[in-house]
Amino acid sequence: MWNTSLNSQEKETKVMEKYRELLSKYLSYAGFCPVKERREKRVKYFITFCSRHQDAMLLMNDIMCKAYFKQMHEIEFKGTLFEGKLDWRTTKDTGSIEPIILDAVNHIPGKSRKDLWLSIIQKRFMRWTSSEYKNSVQKLVEQGELICPTPHKRKQLNDECLLFPKNKDFIHRSQGGLIIGEPITIYSQVKRSNKKIKIRFDKYKILNGAAKTLVSQVADGSIIKRFDKTPYPAKPTDVVCPHFLELKWAYGCPFDCSWCYLKGTFRFRPEGIKPTYKDLEKVKLHVETFLQEVKTPEILNTGEIADSLMGENGAYPFSKFIISLFEKQNRHKVLFVTKSTNVKSLLGIASPRQVIVSFSLNARPVAEKWEKKAPSVGRRIEAAKKLSDAGYEVRFRIDPMVPIENWRESYIGLINEIFLKFTPERITLGSLRGLQSTINSTKDTSWVKYLKESSNWGRKIDFTTRYKMYTTIIEHLGNRHNIALCKETKAMWEKLGMNWKRIRCNCVW
Known part of the structure; x- marks a missing residue:
């Protein structure tokens, strides 16, 4: 403020920059917009914006930029x-964004188009709109100034496309070079801190009524966090649901099942449920810290907000990466939850001791109608x-069971098909539900027409029908198998004569 080399406008901007910096310690995404009577006039006041969510930053940048x-x-x-x-866009004098983009990509290669844009507007809020940025990135790629190896149709980039400087080889390769003929899974990288x-x-009241101190999250919870919503x-x-640990290595799912809860979970993400991968180095750092320091045995679920095997294409599949970390110890296990049949990498791993793989199944008519993009x-x-x-x-998870016409024959047929092949370690049943x-x-x-009742986990099939469906499967299985229920009510557990306090469902030991 007392720097005489700065004019009044520069001092005001410095004050606002410092204020934004302080705000961002509490709310990560912050920016400000000057309010003037005319372009050449002094600033009357500033409008400040802050949020915990990055999408708010992206939206407010465009809104404020356009408005101003x-x-x-x-x-x-x-x-x-x-x-x-x-057009107001032709008279906007904020300079070219292209040198800024090139500098940012050279500084941190391998960022997605969306993440790069976020890093730019955090430092240069309200100078350019997202459309200006996207057009400039497209131009730089077409001119060969940037390289984008991520698959994209019709040469149009999307927010998940990763950006690299020209003439630099940052792409994951196998011994024989790039894998050709299938999509390449590429993960952006971050430097270790x-x-x-x-x-x-934190202390949790677990289902048997006891209080237990358990991990609630690692660092900011963006990679490892306890699911404790129930x-x-x-x-x-x-609803009965044990509080398990999520390993959030990615978002989304390629199978697009009609009732997928990710459609609601990610309804505010521009890319919806389209697969998005996180920084592998960050995942590795958080997982290694957890494996080294946490003494109470845990199962880490990689399939709560993503299909666990959607990252198998490319030179370095996710399964190979994550299993290599877990196999170095014998206390914790990693759980894959999937509808995928891409198990080639898993089959190439010898003597897996710390891995559980759970497949989601359904009766054939149900899968054919509502799981159309998933393998049969x-x-x-x-x-x-x-x-x-x-x-x-x-x-196996047989979930969500749906009372279609002839459902008894369909689900008994599914059970018979399973046991003709082999005996799984555990089966968890769940019925159709919808938040x-x-x-x-x-x-x-x-x-949705099948949902008749309410619970604290959304709408459900009526109690009587659910009971009939569960008893049909349980009686058909007899005493030959471990069986549990998923996201089912306390009343249903008790009606079936099952002890929910000693639950052994899909996501726990």
């Missing part, structure tokens, strides 16, 4: 021959058998 420059343009040309005849990763512990069941309609049920069972024969612990956010976000709502 459009207003300045209209005031400047009001009453002149050019009023209403010039010398800062110690902190693990947070409270301890008290009312009959409360028969192929999933075949893939599961291969893994079982190779020494993997294999589980309102999921129902609102899906295009195909033909399944």
Whole structure:
């Protein structure tokens, strides 16, 4: 403030920059917009924006940029021959963004187009719109100034496309070069920090009623975090679900099942449920810290917000990467939850001790109608058998069961098909359910007609029908198998004579 070499406007901007910096310690994404009467006039005041969510930063940048420059343009040309005849974008004098993009990519190669844009506007908020940025990136790629090896149709980039400087080889390669003929999974990288990763512990009331101190999250919780959205069941309609650990290495799923809850979970993401991968170095750092420091045995679920095997294409599949970390110890296990049949990399791993693979299955008519992009049920069972024969612990989720016409025959047929091939370690049953956010976000709502009741985990099939479906499978299995329920009410567990306090479902030991 007392620097005499700065003019008043520069001092004001410095103050606002410092204020933004302080705000960002509490709310990570912050920016400010000047308010003027005319472009050449002094700033009257600043509008400050801050949020915890990166998408808010992206939206507010475009909103404020458009509002400010459009207003300045209209005031400047009001009453002149050019009023209403010039586009405000042509008179915006913020300079070219292309050198900024090139500098950012050279500094941190391998960032996605979206992440790069976020890093730019955090330092240069409100100078350019997202469309200006995207057009410039497209131009730089077409000119060969940037390289984008990520697959994209019709040469049009998308937010997941990774960007690299020209003449530099940052792409993962196999011994024989790039894998050709299938999509390449490429992960952006971050530098390791010398800062110690902190693990947070909290006390939880577990289902047997005891209080237990468990890991709640590692560092910021972006990679490892406990799923604790379901409270301890008290009312009959409360859902029973143990608080397991998520390993959030990616978002999304390529199979696009009609009732997928990710449609609601990611309804505010521009890319929706399209697969998006996180920084492998960050994943590695958080996982290694967890494996080294946490003494209570845990199962880390890689398939809560992503299909666990959607990152198998390319030179370095995710399964190979993550299993190599878990196989170095004998306390914790990693859980894959999938509908994929891409198990080639898993089959190439010898003597897997710390891995569980769980396949989601359904009756054939149900899968054919509402899981259209997923591999057939028969192929999933075949893939599961291969893994079982190779020494993997294999589980099945028959979920969500749907009371279609002739459902008894369909689901008994599924059970018979499974046991003709092999005996899985565990089967978890679940029935169709839908959070309102999921129902609102899906295009195909033909399944919603089956939902008649409410619970603290959304709408469900009526109690009597669910009971009949579960008893049919349980009685058909007899005493030959471990069986549990997923996201089912306390009342249902008790009606079936099953002890929910000693639950052994898909995601736990």
